[in-house]
Amino acid sequence: MIWYQSIPFWLQGLFPSLVWQKPAEQAVVYLTFDDGPHPDISRWVAEQLKPYGIKATFFCVGDNVRKYPETAAYLQSEGHRLGNHTMHHIKGWNNSTEDYIKDIELCQQQIDSNLFRPPYGRISRKQIKALKDKFHIVMWSLLSCDFDRNLNKEKALNGLKSKTKNGSIVVFHDSLKAESNLRYLLPKYLEFLHQSGYTCKTL
Ligand SMILES: [Zn+2]
Numbered sequence: 413m414i415w416y417q418s419i420p421f422w423l424q425g426l427f428p429s430l431v432w433q434k435p436a437e438q439a440v441v442y443l444t445f446d447d448g449p450h451p452d453i454s455r456w457v458a459e460q461l462k463p464y465g466i467k468a469t470f471f472c473v474g475d476n477v478r479k480y481p482e483t484a485a486y487l488q489s490e491g492h493r494l495g496n497h498t499m500h501h502i503k504g505w506n507n508s509t510e511d512y513i514k515d516i517e518l519c520q521q522q523i524d525s526n527l528f529r530p531p532y533g534r535i536s537r538k539q540i541k542a543l544k545d546k547f548h549i550v551m552w553s554l555l556s557c558d559f560d561r562n563l564n565k566e567k568a569l570n571g572l573k574s575k576t577k578n579g580s581i582v583v584f585h586d587s588l589k590a591e592s593n594l595r596y597l598l599p600k601y602l603e604f605l606h607q608s609g610y611t612c613k614t615l
Contacts, residue, residue: 417568418554418575429544433553434615436578441610443468444552446497446529448586449476449483453594457586458490460598464605466612467491470586471529471550474499474519484523493614495527495550496520504535512539527615550615552583556601558593559585565596572597573604581615 424432434442443461448454449472461468470487472494477484488494499518507515516528528547530539535549543549554575557568572582582601584594605612 417557417571419552424551424553427540427551429540429549431548431550431581431615433577433581434579439578439608439610441576441605441612442579442581442615443584443612444471444495444529444550444581444615445469445584445586446471446531447473447476447501447590449480449487450586450588451480451483453588453591454480454483454487454586456595457584457598458487458492460602461492461612462490464602464612466602467493467614468612469493469495469527469550469615471495471497471527472519472523473497473501474515474522475501477519477522481522491614493527494523494525495529495615496523496525496547497529498531501531503532504530504539506534509536509539509542513542516543548615550581552581553577554580554582556582556584556593556597558590558597559587560593561589563593565593568593569597569600572601576605576608576610578610 496519499515529550
């Protein structure tokens with residue numbers, strides 16, 4: 413499902429126990445950053461958010477929290493929220509529910525969170541069922557596509573701008589792979605949100 417920049421309603425409707433977007437009554441957008449923490453990139457993200465007073469949600473890979481605990485602690489001290497993104501960034505579809513849950517529990521030992529986002533958006537119905545009482549399973553409504561090495565950055569930025577709505581959950585990545593696109597897209601998108609009167613909150 414990651415090939416849509418914005419997630420169509422029919423797809424959201426197939427998985428009603430997952431969180432795809434938030435209520436649209438207010439001009440609030442929810443920024444999320446996946447696959448960190450990374451000592452340089454996550455700090456850079458936090459520095460971009462700070463002048464706007466934006467608090468965001470970081471879906472962390474447990475193994476990166478183990479490697480960079482001070483970065484994870486810094487994000488929290490800045491008022492950002494951490495979510496579970498498995499210990500080793502594994503795909504639900506390629507793992508038994510038992511192994512998948514084990515990997516999520518390993519991540520829980522690093523960060524205690526009631527938010528979970530499945531890597532690649534790949535999660536089976538059985539896995540959803542096993543997790544939904546303990547976690548808010550958060551998908552997204554809008555992808556920055558910053559992970560795409562061949563990204564047309566200008567087009568991606570325009571897509572983000574035109575598809576942003578009240579309650580949008582937007583995905584970026586604080587990872588090496590996405591870094592170059594992220595450094596282009598994020599400052600411009602933050603400026604757009606500010607100019608358009610959106611505020612941003614944690615999930
Ligand atoms: Zn991920």
